[in-house]
Amino acid sequence: MFGPQIPTVTISEITDETYLLDVREDDEWAAGHAPDAHHLPMMELPARLAEIPTDRDVAVICRSGGRSAQVVAYLLRNGWEQVHNVAGGMGDWDAAGRPVIGSDGQPGQVL
Template sequence: MSEVNVMTPEELQKALDENKDLNIIDVRENEEVAQGMIPTAQHIPLGNVPEEVNKLDPNKEYVMVCRSGRRSMNASEFLNEKGFQKVHNLEGGMLNWKGELVF
């Protein structure tokens, strides 16, 4: 199995500032997302990832996000197993995110 890439919050902020083409997927639950999400993030609760995976493009770059980085690591590993090559897990999750939030 291929290793999941890790992206730091600083690297993600830089990518957003540079309008890099990446897709952020927030796998937290609804009540967690209500406390704020990273701008441009798409919300897919972890439990829904298996049925939503065929709506995602395996050729695109994804950053998986949760509260602390554990659930998003599970989601990242799942996408890797499904053949996604460019998946990153946000290191430390939203606990380490210092950037802007959208509600």
């Protein structure tokens, strides 16, 4: 869909040092997200670019990888160099047994 120009990482390649950027909508985030992720809905991205670090690896995640790939392409066009799309998104995150919490801090689910 986006071709080889979109850098991608797998769930297993994400470390504690990676800045995990979740670009899903508020209801998706509230239902379940990675505990250390940073939430920035895709549509708010242009107004909030300053919140995204440029000096470390950024992995962008959504539900399945489509929206996050669009965000990675946008960030690359705007000067980010260390940015990657998370292959399979939160669906693969959950399937890999990685933790998912709701906005209340309790176990969550991926919408």
